[in-house]
Amino acid sequence: MLPDVWNARFLAVGNAGFSGGINWQEMGVGARYGFATMSTDTGHNSTGQDMTWALGNPEAMRDWAGRSLHGSTVVAKKIVKGYYSSKALERSYYSGCSTGGRQGIKSAQDYPEDFDGILAGAPAWWSTRRQLWQLKVGAVNLPEDSPGYIPPTMFSVISDEVLQQCDGSDGITDGIIMNPKKCNLRLEKLLCTTLQQLYLPLIEFDADVHKLEYPYPNFGVGSETQMPASFGQDNAPSLYGTDYAAKYIFDDAAWDWRTNFSYATFVEADRRNPGDVNAVRHDLSAFHARGGKLLTYHGYADGLIPPGGEPAAVRGDGTTLTDLAGQDVWPLPGFGDGKHDALVALMEWVEKSQAPESIVATKFRNDTVGVGVVRQRPVCKYPGQAHYSGSGDIHNATNWACKP
Ligand SMILES: [Ca+2]
DSSP: OOOSSOOSEEEEEOOOTTOBSOOHHHHHHHHHHTOEEEEOOTTSOBOTTOOGGGTTOHHHHHIIIIIHHHHHHHHHHHHHHHHTTTSOOOEEEEEEETHHHHHHHHHHHHOTTSOSEEEEESOOOSHHHHHHHHHHHHHHTOOTTSTTOOOGGGHHHHHHHHHHHHGGGGTOOSSOOSOGGGOOOOGGGGOOHHHHHHHSOGGGGOTTOOSOSOOOOOOOTTOGGGGGGGSOSTTSOOHHHHHIIIIIISOOTTOOHHHHOSHHHHHHHHHHOGGGOOOOOOOOHHHHHTTOEEEEEOOTTOSSSOSOOHHHHTTTOSOOBOOOOOSSOOOOSOSOSTTTOHHHHHHHHHHHOOOOSEEEEEEEGGGOTTSOEEEEEEEEBTTOEEEEOSSSOTTSGGGEEEEO
16 A cells, blocks of 8 residues: 555554465555555465465465565565655554564564564464464363363353452552463462363373473463464364364375374474474574664563463564563554554654563453543563553553553
């Protein structure tokens, strides 16, 4: 998109799931800021959980993994420079969430010259591990006729019990678990081994494997209402796990999770790393050396992509703003200033060297910008956390401050 009123900046936006398609919606958001925006279909056409396009198509895998974003960015910048001939392109940015978050981190690692600033939300950066984690948790809760099966409707009840135990652990009972690490959830009170296995580190419930250290973070405390979204249908785990394993990792539509899936699958998936999809080259020195800034955020209540890996991804270099968002506090654009808007905060960091210490997250009524604000609260630079001052409206961000 090439807006008439251009802010002399370029913005590429990311994709979601396995989908191949132009992200018109996020391009539109970017154009409202005045960016010349670009989205790639990542080299194929599909819905979010469909990996059929990957079968026998290593080039498509490579494109989805990262090549398409780089190639499209190079071409798009040329188009932008040609179109706005009277004005120079000053800065280039990227914004994406989920798969888009992975795309952003991978860009910083592999193509450090592409963007000056990268906003990477809830990044699914370790693709092979994350997808197989979803296969695993789905399998834990199956079959549907087993005594340990937890139906989707039960998770709101579980969420209530977890809130009962954990809400106050952050010092304020407000329906939000600010820091799950502060709650010592008594799993025995949940009286359900299936549920216990959904929280415990994966390694602890498979004694057959001794070589793996820690396959992936498991569900976080507070993510209960989102847990069913990570499960599948028809007595099978999510297609995000099964279709990915069969058609992307093993290139075999007949690959059956019931007979083939084990922890060895995690190891083999990492070895294959189809298309070079994992954003695991942690060295960001080339990106930082040219002044690149990477800002990442992730909700603790995320039941689709468990948080916990980002500090490892950036090796604790202090550049991340992460975690905090609880049950329903989400950073959303719509305020247009660096205090409330992560993209604007990133721009101020890149262009004015003003690194954000916190950003005010806003919960809008019905998650819709413009129909009212339910609450605002600062999201703090990791590992800081927002603390209530002790007086005033708890839904007003001015009554909170970031502290270690
Ligand atoms: Ca609380």
